Amino acid sequence: MPVGTVGTVKGMTMDAVRSTGAGIVLGNTYHLMLRPGAERVRKMGGLHRMMDWPGPILTDSGGFQVMSLGALRKLDADGVTFNSHIDGSTHRLTPESSTRIQHALNATITMCFDECPALPATPERLAESMELSMRWAARSREAFVPREGYGQFGIVQGGTERDLRARSVRALTEIGFEGYAIGGLAVGEGQELMFATLDFTTPLLPERQARYLMGVGTPDDLLGGVERGVDMFDCVMPTRAGRTARAYTERGTLNLRNARHADDLRPLSPHCDCLACTRHSRAYLHHLFRAEEMLGPTLLTWHNLAYYQRLMRTIRAAILDGTLPDLAPRLRAHWAAGDWTEDEFPQPIPPPVP
Structure with missing residues (x-):
């Protein structure tokens, strides 16, 4: 999926994006809620109309971006309070509000709200984060409004720990989603460990629902992910490389x-x-x-x-x-x-x- 974080794939018209063969693009809840705002996007006809993209759009829940803010955010059991990286204003995201914002954006695929800790991390920290993410997944699913042609993905967490990933998959499949994402990778662990984690994670996921590896990656990452059962990817790498004179x-x-x-x-x-x-x-x-x-x-x-x-x-x-x-x-x-x-x-x- 080409990444259109703020409602645009940088430097490209959507006709140009279509000409590459792309069938789905990605937007981001965190960035769009701050600017131009979810309600303003809704008034413009939703993200599809605003972007001039008639195909499916997946929206990241904003969890990863909020967690990346470091000292600018405060986490609690209910959600996250954070300061905007744009103007310092205070905002709050919860599983319910993230899901509602994605509905206002008219996202075809909504992602549940989760926490994504950076790696390396202790097993205790990863377990705490995974359990919180599973509670948030249940709340995200409860807040999701089912519509024909739309769906919501759960996000598997647990770092590189086999037992935590297995517990996460069990919790998500018990809730039930239209697809399943593998989160918490490509955050500092390196390709070898990422592939090892996929080796024991993807076989646990339902075979007839999409498996989405978030935030990955290089061409070799994509090939290795597919070999391990992954169906969908997104990454800023091809667009960022294009802006910095690198051609794949x-x-x-x-x-x-x-x-x-x-x-x-x-x-x-x-x-x-x-x-x-x-x-x-x-x-x-x-x-x-x-x-x-x-x-x-x-x-x-x-x-x-x-x-x-x-x-x-x-x-x-x-x-x-x-x-x-x-x-x-x-x-x-x-x-x-x-x-x-x-x-x-x-x-x-x-x-x-x-």
Whole structure:
């Protein structure tokens, strides 16, 4: 899911986002409740109308952002009181208010309100947090208004502790949700430990409901997550990388600020049909970033989103035809091989059609 935190995928029109093949985007309760405000979004016709996005929208509950505020927030059994990072004003989120705000936003998929502690953390701290999150999950579900075509996801917590994750899954499946998210990962534990946690968590989740790994990640993270049973992902990485001159390709990551691209007339990738690759050269993209022109981040964001969607389509096709075990090592070998050589990929961008 491309991330549209405040009602926009940064640097992109929604037509451009659609052109990448994306079918669902993400918004964020915390940011939207502060600006422009949930009631104002509702008056604008909801998040779909405001963003010009007719497809599904998932909204993060705001729990992760609130927990990231550190000293600016105070946690209690009922919810969280916090100061806005924008103007210092005081606000409060509870499971009930988070769910109501997401309803006002008209989120297609509502996330339950949870606490997400940073890792590493002691087992005692993780257990306390998980149990609080499960109580909040029950309250979030009680506050959710069922509507046809809409749903709510529970969030599995428990850090990297096997028994805590199992207890969390049991509590959530007893409540019953339309889908299940795996939270509390990609928060400092590293890929190896994240994958190990997925190894014992995803098999516990219902097979016929979506499994969503929150806040992940690199192309290799996505591939490893799918291999371990994950269906859905979101991450700011492709858009953030686009704004900082990094392009994801089948041969790893390119830094477009690097001087070696200054005279390179080839596109970023021979396999991509995005606007950056079909109309512009690496040399031009390098120039845009060196000149600090806003078109550079836009084109590279467009490319990265297109690459992520193409990667997921490729993985999905391999699952359907039973070839994922063969595809996965090939993808990883290509990422590790580095950029194409001139002999492998010599063609420049074709001239524009008059």
